[in-house]
Amino acid sequence: MCxxxxxxxxxxxCRTYALTADGRELLATVVRVPELDGTFLEVETVVADEEELxxxxxxxxxxxxxxxxxxxxLYTDAVVAAR
Incomplete structure (x- = not known):
């Protein structure tokens, strides 16, 4: 398998919000995972190529x-630990 x-x-x-920080457009997503207590946050941005990464x-x-x-x-680690 590949x-x-x-x-x-x-x-x-999830609930996602657009924001700008340091001149860069980002998305901030507030996340609830039913099997975990608490609220989590994802922040992401788009890059044009590997040089911008x-x-x-x-x-x-x-x-x-x-x-x-x-x-x-990382909440993915919390899900693993909860299982």
């Missing part, structure tokens, strides 16, 4: 950092 293989599947409920990732991490979200705070 290509993408899902690591885990779960249900989530580092700048896009830096922008996402900067927004998360301003909100106090650490790199290791």
């Amino acid at each position: 290509g993408y293989v899902p690591r885990i599947a779960f249900e989530k409920h 580092a700048a896009g990732l830096a922008a996402v991490r900067a927004v998360l950092g301003r909100l106090g979200v650490a790199d290791g705070d």
Whole structure:
């Protein structure tokens, strides 16, 4: 089998907001996962090519950092732990 293989599947409920930070357009999605307590946040941006990837990732991490979200705070890991 080739290509993408899902690591885990779960249900989530989302509400997405558009924002601009440091001159870059981003999407912030507030996420609820029924099997977990709490509310989670996804932040993403679109990059034109691989050369822009580092700048896009830096922008996402900067927004998360301003909100106090650490790199290791991933809700997919919480779903795995809950199961």
